[in-house]
Amino acid sequence: xxxxxxxxxxxxxxxxxxxxxxxxxxxxxxxxxxxxxxxxxxxxxxxxxxxxxxxxxxxxxxxxxxxxxxxxxxxxxxxxxxxxxxxxxxxxxxxxxxxxxxxxxxxxxxxxxxxxxxxxxxxxxxxxxxxxxxxxxxxxxxxxxxxxxxxxxxxxxxxxxxxxxxxxxxxxxxxxxxxxxxxxx
Amino acid sequence: xxxxxxxxxxxxxxxxxxxxxxxxxxxxxxxxxxxxxxxxxxxxxxxxxxxxxxxxxxxxxxxxxxxxxxxxxxxxxxxxxxxxxxxxxxxxxxxxxxxxxxxxxxxxxxxxxxxxxxxxxxxxxxxxxxxxxxxxxxxxxxxxxxxxxxxxxxxxxxxxxxxxxxxxxxxxxxxxxxxxxxxxx
Numbered sequence: 001x002x003x004x005x006x007x008x009x010x011x012x013x014x015x016x017x018x019x020x021x022x023x024x025x026x027x028x029x030x031x032x033x034x035x036x037x038x039x040x041x042x043x044x045x046x047x048x049x050x051x052x053x054x055x056x057x058x059x060x061x062x063x064x065x066x067x068x069x070x071x072x073x074x075x076x077x078x079x080x081x082x083x084x085x086x087x088x089x090x091x092x093x094x095x096x097x098x099x100x101x102x103x104x105x106x107x108x109x110x111x112x113x114x115x116x117x118x119x120x121x122x123x124x125x126x127x128x129x130x131x132x133x134x135x136x137x138x139x140x141x142x143x144x145x146x147x148x149x150x151x152x153x154x155x156x157x158x159x160x161x162x163x164x165x166x167x168x169x170x171x172x173x174x175x176x177x178x179x180x181x182x183x184x185x
Numbered sequence: 186x187x188x189x190x191x192x193x194x195x196x197x198x199x200x201x202x203x204x205x206x207x208x209x210x211x212x213x214x215x216x217x218x219x220x221x222x223x224x225x226x227x228x229x230x231x232x233x234x235x236x237x238x239x240x241x242x243x244x245x246x247x248x249x250x251x252x253x254x255x256x257x258x259x260x261x262x263x264x265x266x267x268x269x270x271x272x273x274x275x276x277x278x279x280x281x282x283x284x285x286x287x288x289x290x291x292x293x294x295x296x297x298x299x300x301x302x303x304x305x306x307x308x309x310x311x312x313x314x315x316x317x318x319x320x321x322x323x324x325x326x327x328x329x330x331x332x333x334x335x336x337x338x339x340x341x342x343x344x345x346x347x348x349x350x351x352x353x354x355x356x357x358x359x360x361x362x363x364x365x366x367x368x369x370x
Contacts, residue, residue: 043283072237088357097222118220124215145369164366
């Protein structure tokens with residue numbers, strides 16, 4: 001049995017095999033991801049992530065992960081956790097990074113290091129309902145990437161454009177993604 | 186000195202004082218939140234959250250928080266962390282919950298408990314660049330809330346609509362929020 005091709009720690013054969021598989025059976029490309037949340041008083045809460053659906057079946061193999069949520073003291077909290085809009089940047093940071101690394105691997109471009117920083121602007125008058133003109137969410141998010149690899153700046157830019165184009169979190173944020181909120185009785 | 190009014194663990198006086206303050210000095214409502222990310226090989230990475238800006242100054246008072254990111258084994262990873270699209274649901278879960286709790290507090294509605302679950306659909310053919318018709322991000326996110334309080338179902342629904350309307354993460358996802366990605370040389 002031939003050895004799989006690994007670039008940047010990514011199994012490139014598994015990547016291309018997935019494309020072949022999803023061409024044949026597109027229903028196997030449909031995944032469902034989940035989280036649960038429990039309010040702990042004030043602005044504190046705990047979120048849990050465990051199971052997901054895909055490919056074609058429930059996956060319960062991972063351990064549960066828990067995340068503490070809180071607002072800083074200046075925003076009605078106790079500062080004993082990371083706040084929701086910061087978790088959104090955590091999500092975005094992981095997503096563009098992974099998209100970059102996987103797309104580089106698919107092109108057999110080895111990377112030595114990838115570091116990035118994320119900053120988003122929020123005008124709290126939106127949340128407080130003080131003015132309908134003020135956006136409630138992030139007004140803008142800025143992202144800065146450092147890529148350590150033996151490729152030209154133009155190739156780094158190209159990789160970054162690919163990563164941005166194919167990052168699920170970035171696309172969820174940039175598109176008008178529907179969110180439906182239901183009361184369970 | 187009179188005691189502050191606390192409802193649901195939220196300082197309601199601080200909430201209304203913020204509104205008064207931001208009416209007078211809107212620039213104090215402008216916050217910047219941040220995250221940093223370091224790639225750890227394959228689909229693994231670590232994100233860090235610490236400082237933020239607001240109101241009117243840098244806030245470096247919190248301890249740093251770190252978050253492990255990884256993809257499950259069926260998605261090129263080792264399953265040793267939560268993946269980016271799951272972190273997005275963590276963010277959304279905390280945000281709608283906090284908006285709900287704070288808006289209830291502002292109306293002096295006491296809550297006993299709030300629990301919620303979140304599920305989003307992703308078609309991986311988008312990420313893999315297999316078809317321009319398939320959305321790269323979440324196609325849809327569904328949210329289910331259980332609210333334990335001595336209020337009618339109609340009041341619970343109203344609170345939930347308010348929470349949804351004023352949740353920064355929900356609005357970031359539902360709007361076309363600009364994300365600009367830059368290469369640092």
